[in-house]
Amino acid sequence: MKVLLIVPDGVAVRNYLYSSFIVELFKKKAEVIIYHQLSESAITEIKNVHPQLDTFIEIPKFIESPLTRLLRESLAFARILRNIKVLKNRTVITFWNRNHKTFKLKALNIVSEFFGFILSKSYQLVLKADYWYEKRILKSQVIEKITKDIKSINPDVVLNLHQRSPLTAPIVAVAKKEKIKCSTVIFSWDNIPKARLISRYDSYLVWSDLMKDQLVLLYPEISEHQVLVVGTTQFECYFNQENYLKKELFFKQYGLDPLKRTICFSANDRSSPYDPNYLEDVCKVIKEMVENERPQILFRRCPVDKSDRFDTILETYKSFVTPIDPDWRVESHLKTAFASIYPTYNDFVLLVNTVKHCDLVINLGSTMAHDFAILDKPCLYLNYDPIHNSTLPVNTIYNFEHFRSMKGLNAVGWINSKAEILDMILKTLNKPNEVGADRKKWMETIVLHPLDKNAINIAKALL
Known part of the structure; x- marks a missing residue:
C-alpha cells in the first residue's frame, strides 16, 4: 500500500515523523511518500531518524485568493459562533483573533465576521459554504501541479498531519476528486472547538473518546464511524x-x-x-x-x-x-x-x-x-x-x-x-x-x- 503523508510544518515532524508510526508503516510493507513544505536541513534530520524514508516531494507554493480566504475565515467565525451555543461556553470566542496589525487584515476580519454571522444562522448555510470553499480551492492556480503530483504518486491513502494548515486544502481536494481515501489527525487536544478543521475527510484519527464526542457534536455531518480513537504519538518519546x-x-x-x-x-x-x-x-x-x-x-x-x-x-x-x-x-x-x-x-x-x-x-x-x-x-x-x-x-x-x-x-x-x-x-x-x-x-x-x-x-x- 502506498501512503502519502502531508507534512506542512515542523510540528507535524515532531509529533509523527520522529515517532515509531513511520516504523509501523514500514513493518506493514507500506510505501511512504512525504509531501512537504520543509527545508533541506529538516529533511536531512528526518532521514537521520528514519533512513528508510527516501521519497520527499515538495508541495507547490499555494496562496489563497482573497475571496477564498474570506470564505474560509467567514466559515471559521460562523462555526465559532455556533460552538459557543452548542458548548454553552463563551470563551470559545477567544480563539477568534482580532489583534491584527495591518489595515488589510483588520478589514478581512470585519468582513469575515459579517458573513460568518449570517452563515451561523443556519447550519445548512455552513455546509453549503464548506462546499463552495472546496470548489473554489479546485480553481486555484496550484491545482494543476498538485493534480500532476497526485497522479504521479498514485497513493492508496492520504494522511494530513496538520488539519489547521490552509496549505493542505488543495491537496485534500485533489485527492478526493481522484477518489483517494483521505484521513487527518487532529493536531492537539484543544483544537476542535477552535473551528479550524478546514477540509472534510473519509476518516478522522483522534486522541480519545472525549475528542471523538466533541468532533461529532460540533461537526454533525461527520458520522461516528468516521472517527477512530487511536491516540497520538506526541508523548511516545518518554x-x-x-x-x-x-x-x-x-x-x-x-x-x-x-x-x-x-x-x-x-x-x-x-x-x-x-x-x-x-x-x-x-x-x-x-x-x-x-x-x-x-x-x-x-x-x-x-x-x-x-x-x-x-x-x-x-x-x-x-x-x-x-x-x-x-x-x-x-x-x-x-x-x-x-x-x-x-x-x-x-x-x-x-x-x-x-x-x-x-x-x-x-x-x-x-x-x-x-x-x-x-x-x-x-x-x-x-x-x-x-x-x-x-x-x-x-x-x-x-x-x-x-x-x-x-x-x-x-x-x-x-x-x-x-x-x-x-x-x-x-x-x-x-x-x-x-x-x-x-x-x-x-x-x-x-x-x-x-x-x-x-x-x-x-x-x-x-x-
Whole structure:
C-alpha cells in the first residue's frame, strides 16, 4: 500500500515523523511518500531518524485568493459562533483573533465576521459554504501541479498531519476528486472547538473518546464511524530509554546543581502575553528563600517563541534560573513560516530529561502538565492575573473548553495569588503525591492508553 503523508510544518515532524508510526508503516510493507513544505536541513534530520524514508516531494507554493480566504475565515467565525451555543461556553470566542496589525487584515476580519454571522444562522448555510470553499480551492492556480503530483504518486491513502494548515486544502481536494481515501489527525487536544478543521475527510484519527464526542457534536455531518480513537504519538518519546541521560550528566551539561531541587517553568507562545510577569513573580519569591534551601529553576520556552521577552528576567535571576532552549532550528532565509522552523530529534532528549529530572512544573495552563504526568510529576497552574486590566484574564483561560476535561479531578495544583507561590511550591516539593493526585487519570481522559501503543493504532487505522 502506498501512503502519502502531508507534512506542512515542523510540528507535524515532531509529533509523527520522529515517532515509531513511520516504523509501523514500514513493518506493514507500506510505501511512504512525504509531501512537504520543509527545508533541506529538516529533511536531512528526518532521514537521520528514519533512513528508510527516501521519497520527499515538495508541495507547490499555494496562496489563497482573497475571496477564498474570506470564505474560509467567514466559515471559521460562523462555526465559532455556533460552538459557543452548542458548548454553552463563551470563551470559545477567544480563539477568534482580532489583534491584527495591518489595515488589510483588520478589514478581512470585519468582513469575515459579517458573513460568518449570517452563515451561523443556519447550519445548512455552513455546509453549503464548506462546499463552495472546496470548489473554489479546485480553481486555484496550484491545482494543476498538485493534480500532476497526485497522479504521479498514485497513493492508496492520504494522511494530513496538520488539519489547521490552509496549505493542505488543495491537496485534500485533489485527492478526493481522484477518489483517494483521505484521513487527518487532529493536531492537539484543544483544537476542535477552535473551528479550524478546514477540509472534510473519509476518516478522522483522534486522541480519545472525549475528542471523538466533541468532533461529532460540533461537526454533525461527520458520522461516528468516521472517527477512530487511536491516540497520538506526541508523548511516545518518554518510552524510549535511549532518550534518558543520567541526572548528573544532564545537569552538568547545562550548569545545574544535581543536589538541588529543581522547578521547571515552561512558557507558552506569544499569544500568552504575561508569561514573563509570571516568571518574574516566581523568581522574586525564590530569591527570598534561604540560599541553601532555594530550589533552582530550569526555564523552557515555547519552541516557536524566539523573542527576547524573557531576557531581562533571565539575566536578573541567572544565579538560580537556567534556560534550556528547545532545539528547534530557524531558517530565516525561508519566507514561508511553515518551512522556516523545525525541531531536531535532540529536542526530545532535552524535553524528556527536563521532565525526568525536574521535581515539578509551573505554567499557565500548558500541555506540559501532561508531559509531567506521564512520569508522575506534579504541575502547578498559575491562576491569577499578574497585572491589572489584563487583556486575557486567567478566568477566561481556565474556562476554555479543553479544561472541562479536568472536572471532578484533582489534576493539578493551583497558585491562586502571588501570596500563594511559596507555600504551593514548598507543599508540592515536600508532598508531590498530594498535589494533583489525579494527574494520571486526567491524562487517561485526554489520550488513549497505553501511550506507547498509539503508533501501532494509528498505522493500523490508516492501513
